[in-house]
Amino acid sequence: MAELIKIYEENPNEKAIDKVVSILKKGGLIIYPTDTVYGVGCDITNTKAMEKVAKIKGVKLDKANFSFICNNLSNLSDYVRQIDTPTxxxxxxxFPGPFTFVLPGNTNLPKSFKNKKTVGIRIPNNNIIRALIEKLGNPIVSTSIYDEDDLLEYTTDPELIFEKWQNKVDIVIDGGFGGNIPSTVIDLSDGKFEILREGKGDFNSL
Structure with missing residues (x-):
């Protein structure tokens, strides 16, 4: 059974951040706020945890298209091949902002993603998730939380999210109401600028 934990984005409580990070390090799954919709994620270095996230999505891990949530651009070189200056x-x-970029992966990708040529990178403009990643010391693997309701694609109320997900994850972070528009996904993997999904991010600004 999960725990619902309140963290304020303006000033994330350090003890609460430490508690969530310790769950991640033990292979736990967390639900957390971003600058778009709520996401479910785990430590990128824990294969068993990633398998749990894949199971929730109903896919095999090696077929899953998860994003890597990073704290800043310095994480990029860990998983992405050298990119050109315009990119x-x-x-x-x-970044930070409501975008996911598909970039060419390098040989450091976790074992489960070795057959993937590309990786989705995201740096949300949200202090909670970025504080978690900074403390954890590496990115988390993540996917958006969908709602089974035909009218609601994404649940925005953390208490409702907790009700629905408490038996599938270890912690739900209440960071206030989430959005219901996902990130804009842009493929830059082969040097071209291709929009795969129009979301919250305004690609014209880029």
């Missing part, structure tokens, strides 16, 4: 300038302009 870097776009990323610098977009």
């Amino acid at each position: 870097y300038k776009i990323l610098k302009k977009a």
Whole structure:
């Protein structure tokens, strides 16, 4: 059974952040706020935890298209092949913000993603998730929380999220109401600018 934990974005409580990080380090699953919709994620270094997230999504881990949530652009070189200056300038302009960029993966990708040529990178403009990643010391693997309701694609109320997900995850962070528009997904993996999904991020600004 999960725990619902309140964390304020303006000033994330350090003890609460430490508690969530310790759950992540033990292979736990967390639900957390971003600058778009709520996401479910785990430590990128824990294969068993990633398998649990894949099971929730109903896919095999090696077929899953998860995003890597990073704290800043310095994490990029850990998982992404060297990118050119124009691409870097776009990323610098977009992050932190409501975008996911598909970039060419390198040989450091976790074992489960070795067959993938690309990886989705996200740096949300949200202090809670970025404080968690900073404390954890590496990105988390993440996917958005969908709602089974035909009218609601995403649940925005953390208490309702807790009701629905408490038996599937270890902690639900209440960071206030979430959005219901996902991130804009842009493929930059082969040097071209291709929009895969129009979401909250305004790609014209890039």
